[in-house]
Amino acid sequence: MIEELSLLKDIQVLDTEIVKLKTRAQNLPRELNTFDQSYKEVKVDVDRLKAELDVTTKKRNEFERLVSEKIERIKKLKEKTDDIKTNKEYQSRLKEVEQVEKERRTIEDEILVLMERGEVIEKALSVAQKKLNIETSKIEEKRNSVKKEVEIVEKELQALLIKRDDLAKPLDKATYDRYMHLLQRKNSLAVVKADKEVCQGCYMNIPPQLFVEVMRNDHILTCPQCGRIMYYDNGKDKEQEELERGEHTTRPAT
DSSP: OOHHHHHHHHHHHHHHHHHHHHHHHHHGGGGHHHHHHHHHHHHHHHHHHHHHHHHHHHHHHHHHHHHHHHHHHHHHHHHOOTTOOSHHHHHHHHHHHHHHHHHHHHHHHHHHHHHHHHHHHHHHHHHHHHHHHHHHHHHHHHHHHHHHHHHHHHHHHHHHHHHHHHHHTTSOHHHHHHHHHHHHHTTTOOEEEEETTEETTTOOBOOHHHHHHHHHTSSOEEOTTTOOEEEOOOSOOHHHHHHHHTOOOOOOOO
């Protein structure tokens, strides 16, 4: 295989891996979405219960204040006896005290209901808070895992980009530009195998004579259907090809 074609083939391998790594780096943060969703759902539940408990507590506090006022009112009514002149006024005072006490008891009943409701909410909130703590721990763990993997991917990507630059240096500008043009237009696949008279880029048949020429791997040929650069995989590695061309220098025996 001529050097240019061999280099293009190797660069394509690297570019394919580079695309995979870039896609992986982009998709990694999205893996947090599942954890984010679970966290958000539990967080909404916790916030709702906290708000409900807050409303219940405020109502209870307000009712307790009213009870204190009623108690103080009853106390004052019972203390004011000097202004009572007749039995009728006395009976009226008793009725007033009884009415205020009735109002106090009604409010106290409401307080009991709120206390029970508060206990139920507190228990539910405790369970929800534990779930939230678990989800928070999960998402933090996943964030750290994603961060580490992104760092690994970025290091691998950087190494591949350096290796790619080194491979591309010997190529002339026209050949490299032609490759890049195909890479951008052909879904990041510019160099493909030809096998059994079929282009492995578009999977269309190619003329038999063209396939014979491709099999030689001695110059750059393109698919007449998709325009991708084609090569033939004869199963030989680079070292073997160099040996057959007499280009490989063996080490002298010691």
